[in-house]
Amino acid sequence: MTDADFEELTLKALGSSTPRVWSFLVTMFGDLALAPEARLSGATVNALTAAIGIKPEATRVALHRLRKEGWIESHRSGRQTRYGLTSHGRSETKAAWPRVYGTSSSDHPVYFVLENPSEPVDQARFPQSAATVQIGPRSFVTTARATDEHQLHVPLDSNGPLPDWISEKLCPPELQSASQDLSRRFEYVLRRSDFGALSLLQLVALRVVVVHEWRRLILRSSAFPEYIMPHGWKGPDCRDAFATLLDHLPVPNLSTLDQDLETG
Known part of the structure; x- marks a missing residue:
């Protein structure tokens, strides 16, 4: 060429x-x-x-x-x-x-996490090895498994598309x-x-x-x-x-x- x-x-x-x-x-x-x-x-x-x-x-x-x-x-x-x-x-x-x-x-499971708003913020809440994106105040999508009983930890699966306001984050x-x-x-x-x-x-x-x-x-x-x-x-x-x-x-x-x- x-x-x-x-x-x-x-x-x-x-x-x-x-x-x-x-x-x-x-x-x-x-x-x-x-x-x-x-x-x-x-x-x-x-x-x-x-x-x-x-x-x-x-x-x-x-x-x-x-x-x-x-x-x-x-x-x-x-x-x-x-x-x-x-x-x-x-x-x-x-x-x-x-x-x-x-x-x-990645084939890691994914979770929607909501933290207790009355609890103090922990800057090291998720391990660095996990994929994590903050969606809103005290709410995240992450591949980290639940480690805190004060968090709402909801698995996200492939049954349907996520709302745009989440997927675009x-x-x-x-x-x-x-x-x-x-x-x-x-x-x-x-x-x-x-x-x-x-x-x-x-x-x-x-x-x-x-x-x-x-x-x-x-x-x-x-x-x-x-x-x-x-x-x-x-x-x-x-x-x-x-x-x-x-x-x-x-x-x-x-x-x-x-x-x-x-x-x-």
Whole structure:
């Protein structure tokens, strides 16, 4: 695929917003170099970011930021600098992995919780591991099981849709619109891409773009099962398209990618 055609494809895949470079690199390292010994050379990082229009200076600043924040570390290899995730970066990436790469949404039971308004507020009322959204004064939707006898804890099931005033708290209209937009963009990439015509660099760059855009969307949403989400939420459509795209865009062998860039 020509550079001009690939630029048009990536612009469509990215939509109207240019990714923050440091966030794009977090996706890149988490997707391509999660293994403890995996490293990306500086040349490879620059080639992948340049392929989607990010300038070398911006990449350099973002790498410096991620090193300073303890997300990645650098290693000298001859005259080259290679980068890999720190244990902290790897741990954070693995924590998000099920939501980004999982084939289905959460299957945790969900509850509507109403607290006793006469009781003092407990700021740590729900564990951090639970998906929780406040619906109104002292009322919540959460995946946390009942631990307080003073709470009204009502299970929510899939027998019928929730009222809009609840579902739009769980997934605000702007997030629904973002999911609809991403669904359209993924379908465009699937429809318009001749994956066999892409170079290895283009395949990998497009993969990182696809993972990044899905990661941005799914991590903005709360980890609730789909049956309580509003009809405007297109997360399931995005997840299906994401899985299909990754079938066409497999994780590369990093040594092969390095060699391809050196000879290209």
